[in-house]
Amino acid sequence: MPSASPAPLRLGDEVPSFTARSTQGTISLSDYRGRWLVLFAHPADFTPVCTSEFVALAQAADRFAALDCALVAMSVDSLYSHLAWLRLIHDRFGVRVDFPVVEDPSLEIARAYGMIAPDAADAGTARTTYFIDPNGILRACTDYPATIGRSVEEMLRVVEALQRVESGKCLAPANWSPGSALLTTPGNTADAALNAKGASDWFYSETPDRNRK
Ligand code: BEZ
Numbered sequence: 752m753p754s755a756s757p758a759p760l761r762l763g764d765e766v767p768s769f770t771a772r773s774t775q776g777t778i779s780l781s782d783y784r785g786r787w788l789v790l791f792a793h794p795a796d797f798t799p800v801c802t803s804e805f806v807a808l809a810q811a812a813d814r815f816a817a818l819d820c821a822l823v824a825m826s827v828d829s830l831y832s833h834l835a836w837l838r839l840i841h842d843r844f845g846v847r848v849d850f851p852v853v854e855d856p857s858l859e860i861a862r863a864y865g866m867i868a869p870d871a872a873d874a875g876t877a878r879t880t881y882f883i884d885p886n887g888i889l890r891a892c893t894d895y896p897a898t899i900g901r902s903v904e905e906m907l908r909v910v911e912a913l914q915r916v917e918s919g920k921c922l923a924p925a926n927w928s929p930g931s932a933l934l935t936t937p938g939n940t941a942d943a944a945l946n947a948k949g950a951s952d953w954f955y956s957e958t959p960d961r962n963r964k
Contacts, residue, residue, distance in 0.1 A: 759865035764889050766790075766881060767863040772830045773851035774837060778823070780887070787820035787910055788883040792866060794897045796828040796836040805840055807903045809848045820910050822850035827861065830854040882909055884917075914962075921958055932957040 760766060770779040780790075791808075793801040808822060815822055826833075833852040840846055853860070861867050866877045880901060882891040890913050895901055912923040921933040937954040938944065947953035 760881070760889050760892065762889055762892065765887050766883050766889050767860075768887070769860050769863065771825075771853045771855065771860065773823070773853040774830065774833050774848070775851040778851050778853065780823075783821050783823070783883070784887055785885050787818060787885060787914070788823060788881075789815065789820060789906060789910065790823045790825065790881040790883060791901070791906075792861065792877045792879045793824060793826050794878055795826060796832045797839075798897075800897065800900045801826075802836075802840060804900050804903075805837075805848055806844045806846050807900075808850070808906075809840075809846045811903045811907065812850060814907055815910070818907070818910050818914065823853060824850060825853035825855050825860060827855050827858060829856055880906065882913060884913070915960065930960050933960050934958065 766780065768780045770777060780788075793804065795801060805824070808824075812822065828836075833854060837848045837852065840848060855861055858867065861877060864879070864881070866879050878895040878897060878899075878901065880893045880895075881889055884890050891909050893901070893909075908928060911929045912927055915921060915929075915933060916923055920936055922936055924932075924934050927933065935956040935958045937956075938947070944953045947956075
């Protein structure tokens with residue numbers, strides 16, 4: 752029988768804290784309270800898709816910083832593997848990876864996050880991304896197979912959308928992009944339905960994106 756393992760995290764859960772070695776020294780997840788955080792797992796160092804993701808994310812680091820959003824990467828590889836890989840990325844692509852890359856050789860973090868099945872031999876297929884709010888609450892999560900790299904533009908869009916809808920007053924519609932119209936959170940009373948100007952305005956009404964930085 753596989754050993755018991757925590758269930759995968761659900762949206763709205765407080766994410767488990769951890770302290771671990773990284774390429775920027777020992778970090779604790781609690782250090783990131785008060786900021787948005789994208790915590791992303793990659794299957795393995797020295798692999799092609801993961802390398803392309805690291806190059807793209809390092810090049811977009813300023814755009815995440817402008818959203819007051821930190822980036823933290825993690826995998827089962829050791830710290831020394833991470834360091835050697837970052838050196839190769841620097842030499843081959845001329846890109847410095849300055850966000851922390853955490854080591855998780857014992858799978859302690861992967862298991863705490865429910866990232867891997869209890870009976871999995873390793874965490875080699877996890878390409879999971881956690882979008883964590885300033886209170887340490889999981890707001891969105893994506894899971895990609897090892898064979899498909901994540902879209903950095905989509906990661907940025909999710910962070911900005913989460914920031915926009917945080918007040919509860921608006922929603923991000925299909926294909927929303929920063930600067931385009933949002934939707935007003937619908938009313939949930941008969942008054943809202945009956946007093947609205949148009950028949951559908953109580954549940955479908957656009958509002959400009961005024962919060963673009
Ligand atoms: C990659 O990132 O290219 C990769 C990682 C694990 C398995 C296969 C591909």
